[in-house]
Amino acid sequence: MSNLIEVSGIVKAYGGIKALAGCALEVREGEINGLIGPNGSGKTTLFNVITGYEQVQQGLVKFRGVDITNAPPDRVFGLGIGRTFQLTRMFARLTVLENVLVATQREEGWARSVTRLAGSQLERARALELLDFVGITRLANEPAGNLSYGQRKLLELASLLIADPAVLLLDEPAGGVNPTLINHLSDRIKDLNRDGKTILVVEHNMEFVMGICSRITVLSQGSTLMAGAPAEVRSSPAVLEAYLGADEEEAALDAELRRELDAAAHANATRLASVQATVVREQGPDAGSPREPEAAGPGASVRTRPNGPPPLLQLSGVCAGYGGADILKEVTLEVPEGAITCVVGPNGAGKSTVMKTVSGLLRPRAGEVSFRGERVSGMTPKQILAKGIAQIPQAHSLFPEMTVQENVEMGAFTVGDRRLVRKRLAAVQELYPVVRDRAHEKAGSLSGGQQRLVEFARCLMLDPDLIMLDEPSMGLDPRTRSMVFDMVALMNRQGKTILLVEQNARAGLKLSSHGVVLENGRVRLTGSGHEVLTHPEIGALYLGGAVTATAA
Amino acid sequence: MTLDKQTSAAGDAPASPAAAAAPGAGGDRTQAAAAGPQPALRSPLRLGARGLILLALVVFPLVITDPTTTAIAFFALVFMVAATSWNMFSGYSGYLALGHAVFFGSGGYALALLCQQLGVGGGWPSFALLPLCGIVAALIAVPVGLIALRTRRHTFVVVTIAIFFIFQLVAYNVGFTGGTSGVFLPAPPFSGASFNTPFYYVAFAILVLSVTTSWLVRRSRFGLQLLAIRDDEDRALGLGVKTRRVKLSAFILSAFFVGMIGGLYFDFIGQVFPNTAYDPLFDLAVALMAFFGGLGTLTGPLLGAAVLESLQQYLTLSFSSSALYLIAYGVLFLVVILIMPRGVVPEISDLLARRRLKAIGASRAADKQLSGVAEVLR
Amino acid sequence: MSGTAFLEAIIDGILTGGVYALMAAGLTLIFGVMDIINIAQGIMVILGAYLSLELSVHFGIGLLPGLLITVPLMFCLGVAIEFFFMRRLHDEDRTKMSILVTYAVAIVIEGILTATFGVNYQQLSASYVNSSVYVFGFYLPDIYLIGFGMAIALLVGLYYMLYRTKFGRAVRASLQNRTAADLIGIDVNRVRTISVGIGVGVTAIAGVFFGATNAFNPNSGYDLISRLLAIVILGGMGSIAGAMGAAVFILVINDVVAAWWSPTWAPIVYFVALVVVLSIRPQGLFGRAAVRTQ
Incomplete structure (x- = not known):
C-alpha cells in the first residue's frame, strides 16, 4: 500500500502557542485511519493544514507525492481530498x-459554467443516488x-x-450524534x-x-505519539497515559485530580454551608432559599419520588418551539429536590428546548412550568433566575474576552451586596x-475542561437551588469528561438539585438518580437512573434497535 | 410577474416543508426538480399573465403618450435594469456592494466622452455605443473587484463605499470629466411627444437582456456557486469552488449592465456632472429596490425598482421637492422591511404557497409524512 | 511646505481627530453591542448641529448649555430607533440589513432636515468659535481645544463606564455572549437600547463642534459617514481605542495632505489609504481578527 497523504514536520503556532509541533502523519491508500488525541492535541488544526484552510510556517504536506503544503482549499479539493467540519x-x-x-465539477470554463444548467440530468441522478446512499433522499427539496x-x-x-x-x-x-445514527454513519x-x-x-x-x-x-x-493498529494503540502504555488511561472510570482519575476533588469536597463542607447560611441571613427568607439544611447531604440524592415531598420543578403539558413549530409536545416531567435528573434522547428530541423553556429563554405555547409549586412559565429569564433556577448552556458560554474572575463575578450580576459577592467568590x-x-x-x-469549571463557578455565584446543565461533557476528552462529571456529582452532594442533559446517555444516567427519556418532543420513559438505563425499551428507543429498523 | 422563479429547478423560494410531500402543484415541482432541469408544468394562467405584462410593457409608450408618464416609465426601466444587475452580483453572492454608482456614472462619462471624441451624433448613433459603455464599466470593475473582493462582509461594504468616494472625488478634480461643469452629450434628433419613445425601447431591450442574463445565471452552475458563496464561502472553497474567480466574474457582469444603462440614462438627461454621475443615493437606491422586492430573486428587484423609482419620480415631478421623496422613500422601505423582512416577493409567494396548501387540505397529511421522515434520522 | 505649517497641520489633525473619535466611538459602540452599522450616524451629527443652531438662534441658548437639551433628545432618538428598527433585525443578515435600514433612516432624516431648513449651508457661531489662543508659536482656535478636551473627557468617561461599572460589564457581556448574558440575569435588550442611546447621544456633542468648525447642510451627512466608516473600520469594528487611533490617523493625513498639496485631494488620499490597508489587513489597522464567539 502506498501513502496517499504524507505529512511531516508540521509546525503551526498561534502567537506563542504551538498547536502543531512537528507532527507527522501517513495515510495509506485504501485504509481507514483514525486520528485521535486529547482535546487541544491539534487534530482539527492538522485537518485545516492539510486542506489548505490554515497556512503553516514549517513542514511538508504531500498528496500522491506532490507537495501541496499551503495550497488553497479549492486546489486541495480539486486534487481529490474532501473534508467535513466538526x-x-x-x-x-x-x-x-x-x-x-x-x-459536481472540478474544472470548467467560465462561459460553459454560465450557460450550463446547475446540474445536468446525469449529475442530478448521481446526486439523488448519493442522498439515497446516506439516507436523506426524501429531504432533497428541503x-x-x-x-x-x-x-x-x-x-x-x-x-x-x-x-x-x-x-x-x-x-x-x-x-453530538445519537447512537442509531452513529451506527448508520x-x-x-x-x-x-x-x-x-x-x-x-x-473522533472522540x-x-x-x-x-x-x-x-x-x-x-x-x-x-505524533504513535501510529499503529487499534490493538497496538490500545495496549500502548504511552497512549494510555496521554489519553485512554483516564477513560477507565473513576479508578483512572489521576492522583492530582483526585487530590483536588478531595480538597474541594472537604472545603465545601465548611465553606459552602456557611455561605448558604449567610445568604439566608443577609437576603432574608424571601430572596434566599428556604432549603432545609439536611437537604444538603449525600443522602438527598437517593430520595425517590413517590414518598418524597412535591418535586422542585414540574413541567405539565408544556408545548414550545420556534417559529410556530412545536419541538416540545406536551412534555410533563418532574425534577425531585436534591437529586440529579438526567434527560436523554436522540438529537432533536427537544432536550435543550426543555431547558430553554424552564430558564425563560423560550416561552411555552401551552402548559405550565412550576418551581416549588409556583408558576414560573411566562417570567423573564431574570425573574426565573431570581427564583433559584440557573442554566449552564452548551459549550462556550463564557465571556471569552473577560478575565476568569470577571466571568465568575458576572454570575452574581443580580446580587447587589458586594460583601456577599466577595464571600461567594472566595468559596468558589x-x-x-x-x-x-x-x-x-x-x-x-x-x-475546554477549565472553561466548564469556570462556568460551574459562575453559576454557583448565585447559589441557585436548581442547576440545569446542557451537555457538560460536549467536546471534552474522556479524562476531562470524567472530571467534569465528578464535579457535577460534587455539586449535587453539596445540595444542588441538578437537571442534566447528556448525549452520552450511559454516563449521564449512571451519574443520576432519575432518568427521563425524551423522543420527538415527548417523554417516553421516566424512572430512576438505573431503571432507565436497564429498561428493555430504552435499547429500542434510544441506544439503537427498533429505530434502526424504521430508518432503513 | 414576468418570469417566475419556479420555472428554475434551482428555485430560490424555500420549498415549504409541506410542499415536498403534498400532492398537486407542489408535488409536480418536486418531481420535476428531482427528475431533471426541465421547468415544471407552467399553469396557462401564469404564462398568460407573463405574456400580458410583457405586451403591456411593449405597447405602453404607444398607448400612453404623455411625456411625463413615459419619462417616469423610462426611469423605472433604467432602475429595473440597475437593480437586476446589482442583484446579479450582490443578491446572489450576498456581498453587499454599495458603490455601483461608479459603474453607472462611468457608463455616462464613457458615452459622453466617446461621442465628443468620435463626433458621434445623438439618438440612435449614440445608442450604438452603449455596449462600449458597458465594456468600459466592466474594465473598471476588474481592478475594483480585485481589490474590494479581498475583503468580506461589512468590510467589503465599506471598501465599496470608499472606492465610490474615490471616483467621485477624482471626477471633480481631473480634467477630462470637465470638473464641476460636467460634460454634455449630443442632443438626440427626437422631438415632441415621441422624444421619450426611442429611449424607452432601448431601455426595454437592455432590460430584457439583463433579466435574461440574470435568469441564466440563476439556473446555471455559476449561479449555484454564487449562492453557495452567499451561504458559506469557506465551505464552497473547500468544495472546489474557485470563489475569487466566481465572485469577480459576477461583479464584472453586473458592472457591465449597470454601465450600459448608465450610458443610456445620461444620454437621456443630456449631461454628466460628478455629483449626478457618482451619486451616493444611487448606491443606496439599487440596494433598497432589490431588498424591497426580495434579494436574490429574479422578480424582486424588478418589482422594487418599478415601485420605488416610479414613486420617486412621481413625487419629484408633482411636488418638485426632493425632501418629500426622500422621506416617502425611506419610510416606505422601512415599513416594508419591517413587515416583510425578506422582501415582498419571497414573503408573498410563501404566503400564497401556504394558502394553496391549506386549500387542498394537504398540510396535515404532509406534516405527518414529513415528521415520519424526520423521525428516521434525527 | 514649511516645517511650521506641517506641524500646524498635524496639531490640527489631532485636535479635530478627537471630535471624530467621539462620533466614531458612538458608531463602534453600537456595532459592538448590536452588530449593527449605523449609517445614520453621519446625518445624526448634522441633526445635532441643526438642533444646536435652532436653540441658539431662536431661543438664545448657547451651544454648550444647549447640549443639556440636545444630548437627551438625541439619546431618545437612538432609543427609539433601536426599539423600532434595530431590535427587529434578526439572525444571519443582521449587519448587512442594518446598513440598509439605517441608511433608510438617514435619508428620512435628511429629507426632514431639507424640508425644514433647506439646502443652504449654515455654521454655528459663538464667542469662542472665532477666538484662539497662542501656544508655542501656534494659534490654536478655542473651539478646537474645547472640542478636543470635551471629546477626550467623554471618551475617558466611556472607557470608565465600559470597564469599571456594572453597566459596562453588562454591555461587554451581552456583546461577547448573548445567551450567557441572558442566563445570568442581564436584561440584554435594555443594555442594547441604552448603548444605542449613548452611541447616538454623543452625536449631539459632536454636532456642536462639527457645526462650529464646518459649514454644513443636510447633504453633509454622506461625507461625514464615509469618514466615520473609514475610521471605525480602520480601527477595527467594536474597538473604541482603535477608533480613537484611527480618527487621529485619518484626520492627520487629511490635514497634512490638505496643507501640503490641496484640500480637494486630501479625502482621496485617505480613502486610498483605507482601501490599501483593508486589502492587506481586513480586520483593520488596530483590530484583531475574529474577536467574538457567538
Whole structure:
C-alpha cells in the first residue's frame, strides 16, 4: 500500500502557542485511519493544514507525492481530498439537492459554467443516488437549514462524495450524534471504504474509532505519539497515559485530580454551608432559599419520588418551539429536590428546548412550568433566575474576552451586596482552584475542561437551588469528561438539585438518580437512573434497535 | 410577474416543508426538480399573465403618450435594469456592494466622452455605443473587484463605499470629466411627444437582456456557486469552488449592465456632472429596490425598482421637492422591511404557497409524512 | 511646505481627530453591542448641529448649555430607533440589513432636515468659535481645544463606564455572549437600547463642534459617514481605542495632505489609504481578527 497523504514536520503556532509541533502523519491508500488525541492535541488544526484552510510556517504536506503544503482549499479539493467540519457546514438556504450539486465539477470554463444548467440530468441522478446512499433522499427539496444536526452530517458527506474524492477527511462525524445514527454513519463509512475510498477520521468516540479504523494515529500536544493498529494503540502504555488511561472510570482519575476533588469536597463542607447560611441571613427568607439544611447531604440524592415531598420543578403539558413549530409536545416531567435528573434522547428530541423553556429563554405555547409549586412559565429569564433556577448552556458560554474572575463575578450580576459577592467568590475559588490560579487570564484562553469549571463557578455565584446543565461533557476528552462529571456529582452532594442533559446517555444516567427519556418532543420513559438505563425499551428507543429498523 | 422563479429547478423560494410531500402543484415541482432541469408544468394562467405584462410593457409608450408618464416609465426601466444587475452580483453572492454608482456614472462619462471624441451624433448613433459603455464599466470593475473582493462582509461594504468616494472625488478634480461643469452629450434628433419613445425601447431591450442574463445565471452552475458563496464561502472553497474567480466574474457582469444603462440614462438627461454621475443615493437606491422586492430573486428587484423609482419620480415631478421623496422613500422601505423582512416577493409567494396548501387540505397529511421522515434520522 | 505649517497641520489633525473619535466611538459602540452599522450616524451629527443652531438662534441658548437639551433628545432618538428598527433585525443578515435600514433612516432624516431648513449651508457661531489662543508659536482656535478636551473627557468617561461599572460589564457581556448574558440575569435588550442611546447621544456633542468648525447642510451627512466608516473600520469594528487611533490617523493625513498639496485631494488620499490597508489587513489597522464567539 502506498501513502496517499504524507505529512511531516508540521509546525503551526498561534502567537506563542504551538498547536502543531512537528507532527507527522501517513495515510495509506485504501485504509481507514483514525486520528485521535486529547482535546487541544491539534487534530482539527492538522485537518485545516492539510486542506489548505490554515497556512503553516514549517513542514511538508504531500498528496500522491506532490507537495501541496499551503495550497488553497479549492486546489486541495480539486486534487481529490474532501473534508467535513466538526461543526457541520452546509449552504443553509440552498436545497439539500443543490447542496450536493455545488461540487459536481472540478474544472470548467467560465462561459460553459454560465450557460450550463446547475446540474445536468446525469449529475442530478448521481446526486439523488448519493442522498439515497446516506439516507436523506426524501429531504432533497428541503432547504438544508431545516435539517437536524445528524441529517446535516449526512448531507455534508454526500456533498463531498459527488466529486468522487480519493480521500475523505471526516472531522468528528459521530460528535453530538445519537447512537442509531452513529451506527448508520459507521456503516456508510465502511461502505465507502469498501468502494475504494481512503478515509481519515478524527473522533472522540473510542468505540466508533476502534470499530471502523484499520490504523490509528495518536496526536498529543501537537506531535505524533504513535501510529499503529487499534490493538497496538490500545495496549500502548504511552497512549494510555496521554489519553485512554483516564477513560477507565473513576479508578483512572489521576492522583492530582483526585487530590483536588478531595480538597474541594472537604472545603465545601465548611465553606459552602456557611455561605448558604449567610445568604439566608443577609437576603432574608424571601430572596434566599428556604432549603432545609439536611437537604444538603449525600443522602438527598437517593430520595425517590413517590414518598418524597412535591418535586422542585414540574413541567405539565408544556408545548414550545420556534417559529410556530412545536419541538416540545406536551412534555410533563418532574425534577425531585436534591437529586440529579438526567434527560436523554436522540438529537432533536427537544432536550435543550426543555431547558430553554424552564430558564425563560423560550416561552411555552401551552402548559405550565412550576418551581416549588409556583408558576414560573411566562417570567423573564431574570425573574426565573431570581427564583433559584440557573442554566449552564452548551459549550462556550463564557465571556471569552473577560478575565476568569470577571466571568465568575458576572454570575452574581443580580446580587447587589458586594460583601456577599466577595464571600461567594472566595468559596468558589476554594472549590475550583482554577478560578484563583487563572483569575486574570482571559476566559477564552482556557482549555475546554477549565472553561466548564469556570462556568460551574459562575453559576454557583448565585447559589441557585436548581442547576440545569446542557451537555457538560460536549467536546471534552474522556479524562476531562470524567472530571467534569465528578464535579457535577460534587455539586449535587453539596445540595444542588441538578437537571442534566447528556448525549452520552450511559454516563449521564449512571451519574443520576432519575432518568427521563425524551423522543420527538415527548417523554417516553421516566424512572430512576438505573431503571432507565436497564429498561428493555430504552435499547429500542434510544441506544439503537427498533429505530434502526424504521430508518432503513 | 414576468418570469417566475419556479420555472428554475434551482428555485430560490424555500420549498415549504409541506410542499415536498403534498400532492398537486407542489408535488409536480418536486418531481420535476428531482427528475431533471426541465421547468415544471407552467399553469396557462401564469404564462398568460407573463405574456400580458410583457405586451403591456411593449405597447405602453404607444398607448400612453404623455411625456411625463413615459419619462417616469423610462426611469423605472433604467432602475429595473440597475437593480437586476446589482442583484446579479450582490443578491446572489450576498456581498453587499454599495458603490455601483461608479459603474453607472462611468457608463455616462464613457458615452459622453466617446461621442465628443468620435463626433458621434445623438439618438440612435449614440445608442450604438452603449455596449462600449458597458465594456468600459466592466474594465473598471476588474481592478475594483480585485481589490474590494479581498475583503468580506461589512468590510467589503465599506471598501465599496470608499472606492465610490474615490471616483467621485477624482471626477471633480481631473480634467477630462470637465470638473464641476460636467460634460454634455449630443442632443438626440427626437422631438415632441415621441422624444421619450426611442429611449424607452432601448431601455426595454437592455432590460430584457439583463433579466435574461440574470435568469441564466440563476439556473446555471455559476449561479449555484454564487449562492453557495452567499451561504458559506469557506465551505464552497473547500468544495472546489474557485470563489475569487466566481465572485469577480459576477461583479464584472453586473458592472457591465449597470454601465450600459448608465450610458443610456445620461444620454437621456443630456449631461454628466460628478455629483449626478457618482451619486451616493444611487448606491443606496439599487440596494433598497432589490431588498424591497426580495434579494436574490429574479422578480424582486424588478418589482422594487418599478415601485420605488416610479414613486420617486412621481413625487419629484408633482411636488418638485426632493425632501418629500426622500422621506416617502425611506419610510416606505422601512415599513416594508419591517413587515416583510425578506422582501415582498419571497414573503408573498410563501404566503400564497401556504394558502394553496391549506386549500387542498394537504398540510396535515404532509406534516405527518414529513415528521415520519424526520423521525428516521434525527 | 514649511516645517511650521506641517506641524500646524498635524496639531490640527489631532485636535479635530478627537471630535471624530467621539462620533466614531458612538458608531463602534453600537456595532459592538448590536452588530449593527449605523449609517445614520453621519446625518445624526448634522441633526445635532441643526438642533444646536435652532436653540441658539431662536431661543438664545448657547451651544454648550444647549447640549443639556440636545444630548437627551438625541439619546431618545437612538432609543427609539433601536426599539423600532434595530431590535427587529434578526439572525444571519443582521449587519448587512442594518446598513440598509439605517441608511433608510438617514435619508428620512435628511429629507426632514431639507424640508425644514433647506439646502443652504449654515455654521454655528459663538464667542469662542472665532477666538484662539497662542501656544508655542501656534494659534490654536478655542473651539478646537474645547472640542478636543470635551471629546477626550467623554471618551475617558466611556472607557470608565465600559470597564469599571456594572453597566459596562453588562454591555461587554451581552456583546461577547448573548445567551450567557441572558442566563445570568442581564436584561440584554435594555443594555442594547441604552448603548444605542449613548452611541447616538454623543452625536449631539459632536454636532456642536462639527457645526462650529464646518459649514454644513443636510447633504453633509454622506461625507461625514464615509469618514466615520473609514475610521471605525480602520480601527477595527467594536474597538473604541482603535477608533480613537484611527480618527487621529485619518484626520492627520487629511490635514497634512490638505496643507501640503490641496484640500480637494486630501479625502482621496485617505480613502486610498483605507482601501490599501483593508486589502492587506481586513480586520483593520488596530483590530484583531475574529474577536467574538457567538
